[in-house]
Amino acid sequence: MNVSDTVVRNLHQHLVQIAEMKTQIERGPRQVKAAILQVDNAKDALLKCKEAIKQKKMDADRKQLQLREREAKVHDWEGKMNLAKNNREFQAIKEQIAADTQANSVLSDEILEILEEIDSLQIAMRGFEEKLKLIEAERVKTESAVTGKLAVLNIELERVEGNLAGLEKQLLPEFLVQYKRLVSNRSEDSMAALDDVSCGGCYTGLPPRILDSLRKEQAIVCPSCGRLLYRPER
């Protein structure tokens, strides 16, 4: 069955172009999804930081309350010192005051440490906020770029598919059957240009009878990989 190189080459070019466009179209939503995931991760990190600050503040408040209560207690003991009935009682109160004062000092240190941790966390939080802003801006940019690109690609895809349909209409019925069978199985991978004397699809050297058929512009497939062969543009 005769078919010109130009026809097969043209069909193949269209199929390759369509496949490339479809790949790009599929990539779009994946890019958007990845950008959204980055935003989610940044939000998550910020939220965790804020939560940690909240916990530390609660911790500091609780300890501060405890400290005030104990300080009041020390004050009470100090009042009772003058009312001590004897030296033993006086000594006992004095020891109690010393113990509570020591405990308060430890508590004060702990509070100070927590406040310092809160300071560090707040610096980190501002970093997370900045990062989130950048990532969010990046997401908006990606989404708008993808939307624009998809619009162009879809129009272009429709155009090339229309052109291909036009080419297919012109094929001889006999060849059309063979072509449809090949394309339905392997799509754009169903054809290959000749590479010198080898198949450009599987790189196997072709026997002279195949090369001869190609010269006679006969529809012929590579005996090795089954791709429909055509001679490249000269």
Ligand SMILES: [Zn+2]
């Ligand atoms: Zn081959």
